[in-house]
Amino acid sequence: MTKILVTGGKGQLGQCLQSISNDFKTLDFVFLGSNDLDISNNIEVEAYFKNNTFDYCINCAAYTAVDKAEEEQEKAKQINEIGAKNLAHACFKNSVTLIHISTDFVFDGTAKLPYTEEDRTNPISVYGKTKRDGELAIISNLPEHFIIRTSWLYSEFGSNFVKTMLRLSEEKKELSVVDDQTGCPTYAKDLAEVILKIIDSQSKKFGIYHYSNQGQITWYDFAKEIFKQSKADINLYKTDSKTFKTLATRPKHSVLNTSKIHSLLKLEPIQWKKSLETCLTQINK
Ligand SMILES: NC(=O)C1=CN([C@@H]2O[C@H](COP(=O)(O)OP(=O)(O)OC[C@H]3O[C@@H](n4cnc5c(N)ncnc54)[C@H](OP(=O)(O)O)[C@@H]3O)[C@@H](O)[C@H]2O)C=CC1
Numbered sequence: 001m002t003k004i005l006v007t008g009g010k011g012q013l014g015q016c017l018q019s020i021s022n023d024f025k026t027l028d029f030v031f032l033g034s035n036d037l038d039i040s041n042n043i044e045v046e047a048y049f050k051n052n053t054f055d056y057c058i059n060c061a062a063y064t065a066v067d068k069a070e071e072e073q074e075k076a077k078q079i080n081e082i083g084a085k086n087l088a089h090a091c092f093k094n095s096v097t098l099i100h101i102s103t104d105f106v107f108d109g110t111a112k113l114p115y116t117e118e119d120r121t122n123p124i125s126v127y128g129k130t131k132r133d134g135e136l137a138i139i140s141n142l143p144e145h146f147i148i149r150t151s152w153l154y155s156e157f158g159s160n161f162v163k164t165m166l167r168l169s170e171e172k173k174e175l176s177v178v179d180d181q182t183g184c185p186t187y188a189k190d191l192a193e194v195i196l197k198i199i200d201s202q203s204k205k206f207g208i209y210h211y212s213n214q215g216q217i218t219w220y221d222f223a224k225e226i227f228k229q230s231k232a233d234i235n236l237y238k239t240d241s242k243t244f245k246t247l248a249t250r251p252k253h254s255v256l257n258t259s260k261i262h263s264l265l266k267l268e269p270i271q272w273k274k275s276l277e278t279c280l281t282q283i284n285k
């Protein structure tokens with residue numbers, strides 16, 4: 001059996017991993033929430049790795065409140081950078097491969113084409129910067145790592161844009177959503193499958209990989225399709241980032257080029273609309 005530790009195991013992606021874990025019979029999982037293991041506490045992390053043996057650690061723990069991070073910089077740093085560094089050290093000492101999740105928000109969003117793994121990062125928010133610093137801490141401390149950058153995660157678990165839109169459609173008669181930020185939504189269960197396929201493949205091609213569903217849309221387009229598929233009774237209007245003010249600045253164009261991971265795992269691309277349909281079916285069950 002391959003032994004796997006999932007940190008941040010009670011979050012959205014952690015719950016997606018848990019929901020598909022039974023499909024992978026040769027993998028043996030331990031899911032830890034923030035109360036079980038605080039990744040920002042190096043003493044706790046070292047002790048836990050000393051007393052338990054794993055082949056892989058999947059780090060789903062993160063500070064993900066993009067706007068709040070602008071006011072809680074130190075907290076975001078402790079989790080996204082120091083937490084990642086602590087795990088990298090512990091994995092190195094104990095010969096564990098680290099699979100770490102990062103974000104499209106490490107880019108500034110000025111590119112016209114989808115970002116490749118080699119493109120220069122230049123985060124424009126505290127969240128993005130702390131996530132990039134987490135990546136750098138892993139790269140410089142642990143050769144045996146996979147860093148998977150993904151974008152616009154949603155699922156039936158936790159809180160996310162899809163669930164927010166569904167809630168707002170019940171509370172409001174009209175809604176404005178920004179139409180000047182382009183990216184690609186990703187069903188977190190599709191990402192969870194990809195992570196477990198990496199482990200299953202026993203690949204040693206360590207490094208950074210991009211993974212998202214397929215397509216390029218704005219948040220407005222996404223909201224429109226969520227309301228269409230869920231037959232929500234709401235008037236949706238386009239707005240822009242200047243009008244819909246938020247504490248953090250988001251990239252204008254953060255589409256990821258995912259060809260590297262598709263060729264590593266011989267994956268079939270999954271269109272974003274198709275995955276949205278799958279997720280809404282799960283939510284309505
Ligand atoms: N959500 C998204 O749209 C995107 C997410 N990502 C990345 O994907 C990964 C998973 O995100 P997602 O599942 O959506 O995030 P969630 O916010 O749903 O989950 C993050 C989890 O991390 C836990 N956590 C926070 N601090 C600590 C800590 N100090 N020690 C241990 N656990 C901690 C949280 O626990 P608690 O609630 O108890 O604090 C929470 O359960 C993250 O790395 C994120 O940056 C990338 C692109 C898009």
Ligand SMILES: Cc1cn([C@H]2C[C@H](O)[C@@H](COP(=O)(O)OP(=O)(O)O[C@H]3O[C@@H](C)C(=O)[C@@H](O)[C@H]3O)O2)c(=O)[nH]c1=O
Binds near residue numbers: 065160164175176
């Ligand atoms: C709720 C709402 C949001 N918006 C805008 C705000 C923002 O620009 C955009 C997305 O909103 P959210 O705040 O839900 O999403 P946001 O927190 O920006 O999502 C990001 O989260 C982090 C963790 C990531 O790593 C990113 O990949 C990305 O998924 O939609 C509207 O225009 N109208 C609305 O009613």
